[in-house]
Amino acid sequence: MARMGLRLRLVGRALGALSVSHRTPEQIVRAQRPTPHDLLLDALLGGRVRGVRWRDETVPGEAGDVPVRLYRPRVPGRLPLVLLLHGGGWAGGSLNGYDWLAGSIAQGAGAVVASVDYRLAPLHPFPAAVDDCWSALLGVVERAHRLGADAERIAVVGDSAGGNLAAVVAQLARDRSGPRLAFQGLIYPATDLTLGSASLDENAHAPVLTKADALAFRAHYLAGHDPADPLVSPLLAADLTGLPPALIQVAEHDPLRDDGLRYAAALERAGVPVRSTLYPGMPHGFLAFPRLSRSAPQALEELTAGLRRAFAPPR
Numbered sequence: 001m002a003r004m005g006l007r008l009r010l011v012g013r014a015l016g017a018l019s020v021s022h023r024t025p026e027q028i029v030r031a032q033r034p035t036p037h038d039l040l041l042d043a044l045l046g047g048r049v050r051g052v053r054w055r056d057e058t059v060p061g062e063a064g065d066v067p068v069r070l071y072r073p074r075v076p077g078r079l080p081l082v083l084l085l086h087g088g089g090w091a092g093g094s095l096n097g098y099d100w101l102a103g104s105i106a107q108g109a110g111a112v113v114a115s116v117d118y119r120l121a122p123l124h125p126f127p128a129a130v131d132d133c134w135s136a137l138l139g140v141v142e143r144a145h146r147l148g149a150d151a152e153r154i155a156v157v158g159d160s161a162g163g164n165l166a167a168v169v170a171q172l173a174r175d176r177s178g179p180r181l182a183f184q185g186l187i188y189p190a191t192d193l194t195l196g197s198a199s200l201d202e203n204a205h206a207p208v209l210t211k212a213d214a215l216a217f218r219a220h221y222l223a224g225h226d227p228a229d230p231l232v233s234p235l236l237a238a239d240l241t242g243l244p245p246a247l248i249q250v251a252e253h254d255p256l257r258d259d260g261l262r263y264a265a266a267l268e269r270a271g272v273p274v275r276s277t278l279y280p281g282m283p284h285g286f287l288a289f290p291r292l293s294r295s296a297p298q299a300l301e302e303l304t305a306g307l308r309r310a311f312a313p314p315r
Contacts, residue, residue, distance in 0.1 A: 029123055069102065071115070081114065083137050084162070091220045095115055130231055155185065185307065189260050190259055197262060209254065287300065
């Protein structure tokens with residue numbers, strides 16, 4: 001078992017003091033206020049990427065407009081389209097906090113990236129996030145021509161809770177005859193909210209995310225809804241055939257590690273092309289700390305290389 005780097009362990013301890021398991025719903029909602037960029041935030045989360053243009057728009061949703069932030073590298077022509085769904089336990093995360101990842105994917109994959117600001121629990125429990133992410137996919141694909149994007153080359157990417165939502169959106173696109181997805185990138189995703197993975201107990205007290213945090217996030221998101229619903233637990237869907245090729249990245253010291261590995265195995269059994277990678281010594285969320293994580297550059301390159309291959313014309 002690889003040891004975790006000191007810097008990431010210190011970050012994990014600092015985040016432990018802010019654990020969602022210690023917060024009231026009112027405190028969680030207050031923490032959802034947009035956080036502006038500053039030197040400390042950008043030092044941890046990477047900040048905006050040079051050479052990538054961005055702008056904010058909205059697309060129609062079932063409960064009102066859904067904000068999206070669009071990123072485009074300075075590359076001519078019609079580019080592939082990536083829907084990015086942020087993590088944060090369905091109760092946190094922000095567009096600003098994902099500027100680095102969105103811009104890096106846009107630059108590395110040569111794609112237009114649409115980062116979705118979906119509604120958050122506990123004020124907006126399931127299915128609000130699913131509805132917003134599905135609406136965002138339909139909305140940006142409908143506007144693809146105006147965005148300089150190719151509606152025939154589409155992927156969905158998400159990390160943690162966003163990985164859960166990305167997997168769900170991929171299943172919805174298949175089941176609702178939606179846009180045909182070329183790729184799904186799932187970064188340490190939560191795929192089984194019945195909490196059936198052994199890694200939840202093995203890494204119950206890991207830094208960044210603990211089992212107590214996972215239980216608290218689940219409670220706020222589900223608000224009593226059945227955790228076995230496939231729209232909540234994509235691993236439990238009756239049929240996984242016909243889904244887009246997947247890259248699933250997991251971290252060794254992560255309560256959700258086996259969620260990703262189990263989903264990768266289930267996709268493989270269903271005949272879906274899948275690549276899964278375990279990053280030794282890493283905690284949950286390591287890609288969110290590109291300045292501190294030694295594995296973040298490798299994971300990002302693996303992700304963008306997978307996107308480039310998925311978007312390449314057939315030979």
